[in-house]
Amino acid sequence: xxxxxxxxxxxxxxxxxxxxxxxxxxxxxxxxxxxxxxxxxxxxxxxxxxxxxxxxxxxxxxxxxxxxxxxxxxxxxxxxxxxxxxxxxxxxxxxxxxxxxxxxxxxxxxxxxxxxxxxxxxxxxxxxxxxxxxxxxxxxxxxxxxxxxxxxxxxxxxxxxxxxxxxxxxxxxxxxxxxxxxxxxxxxxxxxxxxxxxxxxxxxxxxxxxxxxxxxxxxxxxxxxxxxxxxxxxxxxxxxxxxxxxxxxxxxxxxxxxxxxxxxxxxxxxxxxxxxxxxxxxxxxxxxxxxxxxxxxxxxxxxxxxxxxxxxxxxxxxxxxxxx
Amino acid sequence: xxxxxxxxxxxxxxxxxxxxxxxxxxxxxxxxxxxxxxxxxxxxxxxxxxxxxxxxxxxxxxxxxxxxxxxxxxxxxxxxxxxxxxxxxxxxxxxxxxxxxxxxxxxxxxxxxxxxxxxxxxxxxxxxxxxxxxxxxxxxxxxxxxxxxxxxxxxxxxxxxxxxxxxxxxxxxxxxxxxxxxxxxxxxxxxxxxxxxxxxxxxxxxxxxxxxxxxxxxxxxxxxxxxxxxxxxxxxxxxxxxxxxxxxxxxxxxxxxxxxxxxxxxxxxxxxxxxxxxxxxxxxxxxxxxxxxxxxxxxxxxxxxxxxxxxxxxxxxxxxxxxxxxxxxxxxxxxxxxxxxxxxxxxxxxxxxxxxxxxxxxxxxxxxxxxxxxxxxxxxxxxxxxxxxxxxxxxxxxxxxxxxxxxxxxxxxxxxxxxxxxxxxxxxxxxxxxxxxxxxxxxxxx
Numbered sequence: 001x002x003x004x005x006x007x008x009x010x011x012x013x014x015x016x017x018x019x020x021x022x023x024x025x026x027x028x029x030x031x032x033x034x035x036x037x038x039x040x041x042x043x044x045x046x047x048x049x050x051x052x053x054x055x056x057x058x059x060x061x062x063x064x065x066x067x068x069x070x071x072x073x074x075x076x077x078x079x080x081x082x083x084x085x086x087x088x089x090x091x092x093x094x095x096x097x098x099x100x101x102x103x104x105x106x107x108x109x110x111x112x113x114x115x116x117x118x119x120x121x122x123x124x125x126x127x128x129x130x131x132x133x134x135x136x137x138x139x140x141x142x143x144x145x146x147x148x149x150x151x152x153x154x155x156x157x158x159x160x161x162x163x164x165x166x167x168x169x170x171x172x173x174x175x176x177x178x179x180x181x182x183x184x185x186x187x188x189x190x191x192x193x194x195x196x197x198x199x200x201x202x203x204x205x206x207x208x209x210x211x212x213x214x215x216x217x218x219x220x221x222x223x224x225x226x227x228x229x230x231x232x233x234x235x236x237x238x239x240x241x242x243x244x245x246x247x248x249x250x251x252x253x254x255x256x257x258x259x260x261x262x263x264x265x266x267x268x269x270x271x272x273x274x275x276x277x278x279x280x281x282x283x284x285x286x287x288x289x290x291x292x293x294x295x296x297x298x299x300x301x302x303x304x305x306x307x308x309x310x311x312x313x314x315x316x317x318x319x320x321x322x323x324x
Numbered sequence: 325x326x327x328x329x330x331x332x333x334x335x336x337x338x339x340x341x342x343x344x345x346x347x348x349x350x351x352x353x354x355x356x357x358x359x360x361x362x363x364x365x366x367x368x369x370x371x372x373x374x375x376x377x378x379x380x381x382x383x384x385x386x387x388x389x390x391x392x393x394x395x396x397x398x399x400x401x402x403x404x405x406x407x408x409x410x411x412x413x414x415x416x417x418x419x420x421x422x423x424x425x426x427x428x429x430x431x432x433x434x435x436x437x438x439x440x441x442x443x444x445x446x447x448x449x450x451x452x453x454x455x456x457x458x459x460x461x462x463x464x465x466x467x468x469x470x471x472x473x474x475x476x477x478x479x480x481x482x483x484x485x486x487x488x489x490x491x492x493x494x495x496x497x498x499x500x501x502x503x504x505x506x507x508x509x510x511x512x513x514x515x516x517x518x519x520x521x522x523x524x525x526x527x528x529x530x531x532x533x534x535x536x537x538x539x540x541x542x543x544x545x546x547x548x549x550x551x552x553x554x555x556x557x558x559x560x561x562x563x564x565x566x567x568x569x570x571x572x573x574x575x576x577x578x579x580x581x582x583x584x585x586x587x588x589x590x591x592x593x594x595x596x597x598x599x600x601x602x603x604x605x606x607x608x609x610x611x612x613x614x615x616x617x618x619x620x621x622x623x624x625x626x627x628x629x630x631x632x633x634x635x636x637x638x639x640x641x642x643x644x645x646x647x648x649x650x651x652x653x654x655x656x657x658x659x660x661x662x663x664x665x666x667x668x669x670x671x672x673x674x675x676x677x678x679x680x681x682x683x684x685x686x687x688x689x690x691x692x693x694x695x696x697x698x699x700x701x702x703x704x705x706x707x708x709x710x711x712x713x714x715x716x717x718x719x720x721x722x723x724x725x726x727x728x729x730x731x732x733x734x735x736x737x738x739x740x741x742x743x744x745x746x747x748x749x750x751x752x753x754x755x756x757x758x759x760x761x762x763x764x765x766x767x768x769x770x
Contacts, residue, residue, distance in 0.1 A: 084532040
């Protein structure tokens with residue numbers, strides 16, 4: 001696989017605070033890469049190192065196989081978590097300025113900006129000051145200046161924070177659009193549902209160390225809880241009688257079609273195949289699928305060592321969810 | 325591609341295009357000109373003649389009351405009360421009463437008015453009476469006023485400096501002082517005015533949260549230098565326009581209304597009045613005029629004695645280098661804090677050397693070659709001001725070179741230091757850092 005960005009054993013220390021410890025991540029080209037972790041884990045430090053705003057104490061970074069250097073700055077687009085615009089500057093002028101700083105020629109930048117502004121209905125605001133724009137419009141402008149120079153790698157730090165739902169959708173569609181055009185994306189967030197929706201790969205950083213990374217689907221499989229959802233009909237036996245001793249019944253329900261829906265956990269010494277073999281002679285199977293854990297659960301499990309449903313202390317659970 | 329020019333361009337244009345800049349730049353000289361012209365105009369407009377009725381019970385002094393530009397005297401040989409009645413009827417503006425006791429007891433002199441008294445007229449009258457009383461007293465004591473006048477001596481020693489090459493040079497310390505302190509104060513204001521702009525610019529970028537977007541494209545150092553240079557150009561533009569506009573305005577008005585601004589020495593008012601002078605008085609006036617002329621001549625000569633090439637070159641150098649030295653520190657302060665209120669504690673160490681320099685300038689003026697002057701003109705933090713105060717008095721070239729080299733070194737050092745605080749500070753939000761933390765930021769690698 002071709003990697004657009006690779007970080008190898010990157011460490012960074014601020015005075016006494018260790019921000020990153022031997023972190024290695026590889027971002028496959030053309031994918032959306034989720035960089036996850038609790039607040040203060042070191043995500044923003046890593047992103048700033050990739051953007052060459054700060055330098056690592058140790059470790060090396062490679063952009064498309066080359067050692068990361070100044071020439072790569074114009075190939076990266078960065079939307080920081082702490083973001084804003086010059087309030088007193090005119091929108092168009094400002095967008096042009098930021099494009100010029102990314103080495104885009106004035107004429108080219110103007111043309112590209114007009115296109116983007118048209119797409120986002122911002123054209124009438126070209127000569128207005130930024131402070132006259134609504135928050136949503138300012139965020140659109142920010143997104144435009146991030147992607148204007150057609151970067152090969154886009155880095156979004158909490159891109160959806162502060163966006164209203166309509167703009168979140170717009171932004172998500174554009175991110176997927178860019179990905180389909182071949183742009184690679186690093187996506188740092190706490191929002192796990194958007195991670196499941198968008199990311200192909202993830203890395204999880206906690207307390208300055210990377211504790212998990214890989215293909216998203218693979219990770220979910222690896223974290224399988226062996227819980228399956230079975231839809232069946234054609235038996236009068238109780239749920240427990242049907243699956244004993246292969247699995248334990250968690251709960252049972254009836255769906256709209258009148259079929260029985262059972263959630264079961266397969267016992268350790270058996271597999272899913274064993275359960276199907278065990279059931280087939282007795283019932284008519286309509287559905288059988290594994291319930292993979294959500295990223296939210298995996299996140300909490302990996303960081304705290306326990307799944308949220310297993311956390312006994314309700315207050316702790318609440319606290320964790322709030323933090324995430 | 326080097327992006328500093330792009331940054332300089334934005335910093336410059338965004339400020340120069342501001343309404344407040346245009347207003348200040350154009351209004352500045354207009355205000356200055358107005359400050360000079362309006363009082364003259366007002367004085368002209370209130371030129372209505374002030375009518376003073378003189379009730380001179382002694383019948384001795386009235387001949388001495390000569391009508392002046394805007395004071396007219398009328399001899400009223402009537403009772404004071406009647407004169408006051410006439411004044412109340414609007415015939416006069418004021419009634420001067422010289423009672424018979426006036427000479428023995430000048431405190432019995434009275435001037436009656438309905439409205440507030442015209443101070444100029446009052447002073448004029450007082451002056452005349454003072455002269456007359458003194459002359460009378462001298463006569464009384466048997467002293468010839470001419471003798472007294474002859475004893476009046478004005479002493480102004482010419483200071484001549486013997487130069488190494490054997491030439492002599494006349495010093496005009498007063499002229500040097502004025503020139504030195506003027507350029508020192510100019511540098512002081514420039515540094516503070518535009519240094520504070522650098523600080524506010526940095527804070528604006530930080531609080532509007534645009535800074536991280538920019539430093540993902542350029543190095544923090546480039547952003548800082550671009551801002552400092554851009555604002556320096558704004559300052560030079562404003563300063564240049566001020567000089568040109570003020571010059572144009574003043575010379576324009578002078579040519580348009582030559583009479584209004586001709587310098588008329590007070591004593592010539594006497595001469596221009598209708599009164600004929602006796603030869604002795606005439607002699608005295610001529611002498612005064614001559615003295616005045618020599619004073620003007622001395623200023624001119626003093627100015628010509630100053631090495632203006634060195635002065636102007638040095639001014640431009642200290643003006644810019646002093647600004648650069650301090651602007652970097654202002655930028656560091658702006659990067660360390662989140663709001664204007666927090667700047668106070670960090671501003672203090674920056675402002676103290678500047679204020680100290682201005683205070684010490686007084687001392688340096690009086691002994692421009694002393695050790696205090698020497699050392700303060702070497703230390704980069706005070707040298708931009710103190711050296712400018714010293715230069716009009718003549719400074720050895722070696723002193724100038726050392727001071728300039730130290731200032732360049734100083735500005736490189738503060739810029740390096742400031743850049744290290746700046747690159748960390750701009751990305752730090754939340755609590756105000758302590759000096760200890762600033763020191764840690766300086767020590768961070770890259």
